[in-house]
Amino acid sequence: MHVKKKKLIIANWKMHPGSAAEARVLFHKTKLTGGRLDAVETVVCPPSPYLGLFAHAGTSRVLLGTQNVFWANSARATGEISPEMLKDLGVSYCIVGHSERRALGETDEIVSKKLKAVLAEGLIPVVCVGEKERDVEGRYFGILKTQITASFSGTKKAQFRDICIAYEPLWAIGKSAREAMEPRVIREMSIFIQKVLSDLYGAEAAQLPRILYGGSVEERNTAPILSEGGVSGLLVGHASLNAEEFTKMLKIANAL
Ligand code: PGA
Numbered sequence: 001m002h003v004k005k006k007k008l009i010i011a012n013w014k015m016h017p018g019s020a021a022e023a024r025v026l027f028h029k030t031k032l033t034g035g036r037l038d039a040v041e042t043v044v045c046p047p048s049p050y051l052g053l054f055a056h057a058g059t060s061r062v063l064l065g066t067q068n069v070f071w072a073n074s075a076r077a078t079g080e081i082s083p084e085m086l087k088d089l090g091v092s093y094c095i096v097g098h099s100e101r102r103a104l105g106e107t108d109e110i111v112s113k114k115l116k117a118v119l120a121e122g123l124i125p126v127v128c129v130g131e132k133e134r135d136v137e138g139r140y141f142g143i144l145k146t147q148i149t150a151s152f153s154g155t156k157k158a159q160f161r162d163i164c165i166a167y168e169p170l171w172a173i174g175k176s177a178r179e180a181m182e183p184r185v186i187r188e189m190s191i192f193i194q195k196v197l198s199d200l201y202g203a204e205a206a207q208l209p210r211i212l213y214g215g216s217v218e219e220r221n222t223a224p225i226l227s228e229g230g231v232s233g234l235l236v237g238h239a240s241l242n243a244e245e246f247t248k249m250l251k252i253a254n255a256l
Contacts, residue, residue: 006041007040007232008041009040009233009253010045010166012095012098012235013046016047020049020050027046030044030062030247031062033247034061035059037061038061040061041061042061051066052089056089064092064093065091066094069123071116072117073121083123086121087122094123094124096126097115097127097129099168102128109150112152112153112154115127119159127163128165128168129144131169131171134169134171140169144167145196148200157201163209169181172216173215177219177221180225181213181215183228183229186228187230194211211230211231213235217236219245219248222253226256
């Protein structure tokens with residue numbers, strides 16, 4: 001029997017909403033819809049102070065994720081959160097190296113350390129990569145290659161099945177569906193990411209990580225990106241804060 005692979009849809013709430021009460025409502029609505037869908041795995045990544053509100057509230061269909069993580073379980077690291085603490089709260093997924101964190105100083109080397117720490121704790125990393133801009137000379141290919149090579153350094157092939165890569169071109173983040181990357185180009189980029197992995201680790205291993213797209217995914221481009229973009233799922237920012245829109249996106253993904 002052919003088992004249909006579930007689509008992975010991750011809600012990245014960033015630094016929203018402004019109160020725990022609003023976060024509870026948003027989580028509840030998302031969980032209610034996500035919990036009914038058998039072809040989608042929904043992941044909610046709230047800001048860290050709200051993680052405790054949803055500790056162990058995840059199910060096999062709606063899981064808890066985090067927007068950031070530290071690279072060690074035990075360290076003098078004021079303000080950081082360890083993989084062990086996250087696991088203890090029932091967190092399953094960790095976004096690593098989001099462009100907004102890279103803009104605050106997170107380097108490929110840090111991303112690589114975090115990736116290894118997350119895997120060691122048995123959590124699923126969502127490694128974000130993406131170029132700042134598209135230049136006509138195609139330099140963005142090289143930039144992406146460097147990001148992937150450096151971020152994955154020290155990672156073992158055997159761990160690839162548990163890794164997600166979110167391709168998020170910075171220029172397409174936080175806009176509207178009209179300005180998002182076109183599905184055809186997303187497909188090209190996901191093939192390129194696999195090619196980079198294949199050159200580094202071999203063709204078989206390169207097939208294992210799930211590749212997601214993020215950057216202005218809204219209700220109107222959910223279906224085209226999932227069906228023509230060659231990706232296994234989506235990393236959704238602003239649209240995930242609107243429960244009505246996000247639950248529609250989950251249903252669209254479930255119906256494909
Ligand atoms: P956006 O954000 O959907 O608002 O573009 C995506 C992200 O930054 O992960």
